[in-house]
Amino acid sequence: MLSVEQACEIILKVIEPASGEVVPLVEANELVLTEEVRSDADSPPFDKALMDGYAVRSADCHEGIREFQIAGEVLAGQAPDRPVAKGSAVRIMTGAPIPPAADCVIPFERSRDLGNGRVVLEVERAKSGGNLARRGESLRRGDLVVAPGALLGPAQIGALAEMGKAAVCVIPRPLVAVLATGDELVPADAIPGPGQIRNSNEVMLTAQCRQAGASPVPLGIARDSRDELRTAILQGFAADFLCLSGGVSAGQRDLVPSVLADLGAENLFHGCDVKPGKPIWFGRLPAQRAPDSRPHWIFGLPGNPVSSMVCFELFVRTAIRRRRGIVPALPTLVHAVLTKSHVSTDSRPTFFPAAVTLTSDGFQATPLNWKGSFDLQSTAGANALIRFSEPREFAAGEQVSVLPLGRSVGGV
């Protein structure tokens, strides 16, 4: 049976990052840039005051002049052209261009206005370039601002705006259709009858999609009937990814794989050596068989809620990150120290719900009182999964690998 790593390799192999689309810069946050952006101008575009004060010639200060003639004022947004004469000081505001010949700003805190058009300045610490930014000091015209492949955050967005990029080419959020299957399911706001349970997977997977930077398209519940499944799956093919839960085990009502096959989907793997999540199904609808002539990828997640959740984190999130162009697409595990001993009984590598905290000594992981793939309630307190790779007792203090869930570990 495939290992988690082998399954992820298949996912990375068959999914390519999507093409870029031009969007307004303000919508580009947390998306990957697909173009190279170079500066269209020097930054700053002019020598610029960094404090409110007086622009002077530093040479005057070094010659011992302390009292200066106030020769006008420059506000932010103005363009001074008259050079500052020897012995003169020009009032200047933060962000305003330094007038010609001046090369230093003495802040107001180090000045005393004499009231007669003259000012005394504390010139002792004056130096050429003091309290100003030189034209091009941050970036020269033509320099790289952001490279293709960068995941844009607030600082990059600001840097791009400074360079006049009001629209950028980025990889859009993929659409992920979410379909829960099973005769036993009723909607979350219904009272389950005998043998029934509520559809908890839809809202959970929808939330996981959002957290992974995808746009979820919830499709409700499909009964275990070929017709109902067929209709719902065809709807799901409008999205980039279709994420089903349930119906992928070995039972006779596990119709998902065969209905998918009827609709032209290829199976790329079925089953993975992992707990929970062993029955996972992954495949694709090739572009030539798709109604919209684009490829679609399909995950059949096991129906038990914790299996669904873990398979999403390991496989669907990897696929989404890959499609979004994020590097690395693979799940990033971090090292943590076990706070108490734990016996892992299954021969499969097990991803066990845990509470992880970040201390000054690094991450610490406490396995929760988790009872199995049906037990979403214990998992609700988890912010990470510990990977127990073999069936043995893991001792308190031992180092383990941990997969953080969302952005919940270490306040990051």
Add this chain to the structure above:
Amino acid sequence: MLSVEQACEIILKVIEPASGEVVPLVEANELVLTEEVRSDADSPPFDKALMDGYAVRSADCHEGIREFQIAGEVLAGQAPDRPVAKGSAVRIMTGAPIPPAADCVIPFERSRDLGNGRVVLEVERAKSGGNLARRGESLRRGDLVVAPGALLGPAQIGALAEMGKAAVCVIPRPLVAVLATGDELVPADAIPGPGQIRNSNEVMLTAQCRQAGASPVPLGIARDSRDELRTAILQGFAADFLCLSGGVSAGQRDLVPSVLADLGAENLFHGCDVKPGKPIWFGRLPAQRAPDSRPHWIFGLPGNPVSSMVCFELFVRTAIRRRRGIVPALPTLVHAVLTKSHVSTDSRPTFFPAAVTLTSDGFQATPLNWKGSFDLQSTAGANALIRFSEPREFAAGEQVSVLPLGRSVGGV
């Protein structure tokens, strides 16, 4: 002058978490729950098969019976009421209720159907409770599902759905109005004239708001005129928070504090011992002076882009987290090891743009070639800020405190 810690204390003191509002469960992800949710039923609600196979009486297996009579089938969603007789096995699918008298499931992989209505089972590993979940094993009716104050993630959302909470009471995302001020600013898609620069703060702060879980309301640019500022600030009072950039230094065109005072806002601090960001202004419009009779909080951020960015991370994000009911609201700093030596020259505690990576030895921090508060371009490569608390040389290998930006450190 106030320290960062003292400034944050004032923010925490004057801002209370907002009241909860009922929203559909699917919209509650990443919001804080304000109600206590207890289970309305046992979970699972019935003894439930965890694998596809045969439900049998484990006592039969222990007595040495290996060949069983196939006595019907239970699918998920059905409600079997006929007890399993001695020597009988009932075909059962994952998620289906265990029929009365049976207490064990033997998976199909360990069965051989004889074709004559009889089946041979590998009973060696059979035990009472094997491959099934007992009613209430995960949670008993009346047990706590999620406590008030919990930040909801996918697992909690799923657990709440299982318990029939299709709508929950959570603290909504606060609205944050963003207003850039300054005569030197032109929109990001314009060509700056002499002395002008583009408005990079608006899109940057908008992105920071989203990352902090707030809903941004961008208000464009206000010139340095009392009338324009007054009009824009009044617009901003429709939001919970108003975030201005620029106009808070000591210059004569720094009109923001006095226009805010005219409109009835109280100043709670002005200036903080931090680099960049020293001129920051914080205040509130008390409920009795607000057009909507609700309190509003106002941040006047320094106009230089990196000062704006850092002040947002330290102060505005703290205020937003506090309002959202997230604990801790304060910025969480993590320990990291410096990869190269760095000389911090300023007497103020300095938050220095850095690239931080998570290795098996913990976080490692590399200060970037950052030139000052105007230099957003160097900051674009940063995913964290190193706090240098004093003016001295920090040696390579030394431990420093680091504030991660967004979710960018350690892939979390």
